[in-house]
Amino acid sequence: MQLRPLPAFADNYIWTLADEAGRALIVDPGEAGPVLAAAGEGLQPVAILLTHHHPDHISGVGDLLQKWPDLAVIAPNDPRIGHATRRVGEGHGVEIEGWRFSVMEIPGHTLSHIAFHGEGLVFCGDTLFSLGCGRLFEGTPAQMQASLTKLASLPGETRICCGHEYTVNNGRFASMVEPGNLALRRRTEEARTMRDRGLPTLPSTLANELATNPFLRVEAPEVRRSIEARLGRSPDDSVEAFAELRRWKDGFTS
Numbered sequence: 252m253q254l255r256p257l258p259a260f261a262d263n264y265i266w267t268l269a270d271e272a273g274r275a276l277i278v279d280p281g282e283a284g285p286v287l288a289a290a291g292e293g294l295q296p297v298a299i300l301l302t303h304h305h306p307d308h309i310s311g312v313g314d315l316l317q318k319w320p321d322l323a324v325i326a327p328n329d330p331r332i333g334h335a336t337r338r339v340g341e342g343h344g345v346e347i348e349g350w351r352f353s354v355m356e357i358p359g360h361t362l363s364h365i366a367f368h369g370e371g372l373v374f375c376g377d378t379l380f381s382l383g384c385g386r387l388f389e390g391t392p393a394q395m396q397a398s399l400t401k402l403a404s405l406p407g408e409t410r411i412c413c414g415h416e417y418t419v420n421n422g423r424f425a426s427m428v429e430p431g432n433l434a435l436r437r438r439t440e441e442a443r444t445m446r447d448r449g450l451p452t453l454p455s456t457l458a459n460e461l462a463t464n465p466f467l468r469v470e471a472p473e474v475r476r477s478i479e480a481r482l483g484r485s486p487d488d489s490v491e492a493f494a495e496l497r498r499w500k501d502g503f504t505s
Contacts (some may be wrong), residue, residue, distance in 0.1 A: 252268065252269070252270060252370065253267075253268070253269045253270075254266070254267070254268050254372065254410070254412070254454065255267045255268075255269070255289075256412070256451050256453055256454075257285035257286065257288075257289060258285065258416075258451075259280075259281050259282050259284075259285050259307075259311075260281060260282065260307055262415050262416045262417065263279075263281050263307050263308075263414060263415055263416075264279075264412075264413075264414060264415065264416060264451070264453065265277065265278065265279055265280045265281065265282075265285055265286060265311075266278035266279065266374055266412050267286070267289065267294060268350065268370070268372070269294060269295075270348065270349075272295070273293045273294055273295045274295050274297045274348050275289075275294050275295060275296055275297060276296075276297065276298050276299075276300055276347060276348075276350065277296050277298070277299045277300070277315070278299075278300045278301075278302070278367070278374045278412070279300070279301060279302055279308040279309070279374070279376060279414055280299060280308075280309070280310075280311035280312060280315060281306065281307040281308050281309065281310050281311055282310060282311040283311035283314035283315050283318075284311075286311065286315060287314075287315075287318070290318075296315065296319055296322055297322070297323075297347060297348050298322055298323040298324070298325065298347045298348075299312060299315065299322055299323070299324045299325070300325050300326075300345070300352075300367050300374060301324065301325065301326040301327070301332060301335070302327070302364060302365055302366060302367070302374060302375070302376030302377070302378075302414070303327065303329075303360065303361045303363060303364040303365070303376050303377065304327075304329050304331040304332045304361060304363065305361070305377070307414075308376065308377075308414060309326075309332055312324060312333075312334045313333075313334060316334060323336050323337065323347065324336045324337070325337045325339055325345055326338060326339070327339065327340065327356075327363040327364065327365045328340055328363060329361075329363035339354045339365065340354060340356055340365070341354060341355065341356040341365075342354065345367060345369075350369065350370055351369050351370070352367040352368060352369035352370070352374075353367075353368050353369060354366070354367060354368075355367075355368055355373075355401060355402070356398075357375065357376075357378045357398035357399075357401060357402065358389075358390045358394045358395075358398060359378060359384075359385065359387055359389075359390035359391075359394045359395025359396075359397075359398045359399075360376070360377045360378050360384075360385035360386065360387065360388060360389070360390065360395070361388060361389045361390070362389045362390055362394075364376055364377070364378055364390075364398075366378065366402065368405060368409070371408065371409060371410060372409065372410045372412055372454070373402065373405060373409050373410070373411060373412065373457075374412045375402060375411060375412065375413050375414075376413065376414045377413070377414045377415065378395070378398055378399070378402065378413075379399060379402050379411060379413060379460065379464075379466075379467075380413045380414075380415060380417050380418070380421055381411060381413065381417070381418040381421065381438075381442075381452060381453060381455040381459075381460065381464070382417075382418055382421035382422050382424075382425045382435070382438065382439070382442075382460070382463060382464050382465075383417055383421035383424070383425070383464065383466060383500065384399060384464075384466040384497070386497075386501065387497060392490055392491075392493050392494035392497060393490045395493070395497070396469075396489065396490055396493045399466060399467060402457070403457065403460075403461060403467050405457055406457065407456065407457050407458035407461065408456060408457070408458065409456065409457045410454035410455070410456055411453070411454050411455040411456065411457060411460060412453065412454045413453060413454075413455075416446075416451060416452065416453070418438075418442040418446075418452035418453070418455075419439070419442050419443055419446055419452070420505050422435070422438065422439030422442055422443075423439070423503075423505045424465075424499075424500055424503045424505070425439070425463065425464065425465045426439055427477075427503075428465045428473075428474055428477045428478075428496070428499075429465055429468065429471065429473045429474050429477065430473075431473050432462075432463060432471075432473065434459075434462040434463050435462075435463040438459065438463045465496060466493065466496060466497070469489055469492045469493050469496060470489060470492075474496075475492065478492050478495050478496055478499075481495055481499055482495055
């Protein structure tokens, strides 16, 4: 099993999961070019998995179907996503070429956002990033925090396959929120080194994110103190703490 992130646009990743023969799942192809290039090197797409409706995650599907018209396209229940051959939601199972995934509904970034969990991986789109989380374009802070909590309940060794290369910038923000976190310091240094070498910082692991990602750590003492300093008081609950942390990140410029 070979897991590979194909760079797309400025900072997207199209994830591919291939077997030894090159048969591959394609996750969130925002553009077709990187997949077509990989096919020229032997990749053989067998299905497309889509996590949410944003164009940078689905716009390549039509062109891929022109080349491979029989591809299954598995997507959330959202009419904004065309080409779907199957719509899935919470608890549905997906089995393709021997790979098995369960579907998790994780609203927040968008209302219909889903993740695919299986094979030691989770394809989580733009909900959970390494050292960060997605913006709330449609959902509420409570929805996003519940979705992150759901993802955080997966086994620690789960590899986090998210949709963007944001780790270095997220690390700058996280280090401002929790400057005393040594694991975070190691992760940010590692990420900078990897990017300097032209390497992806992903996948991360859930265990790593639980130790370093402030959006999974709103109850950690130093994170909570930073949020309280921003609010000028103690937050009423963890949802308010998360909401303030997300607002802070929305206005952050590195």
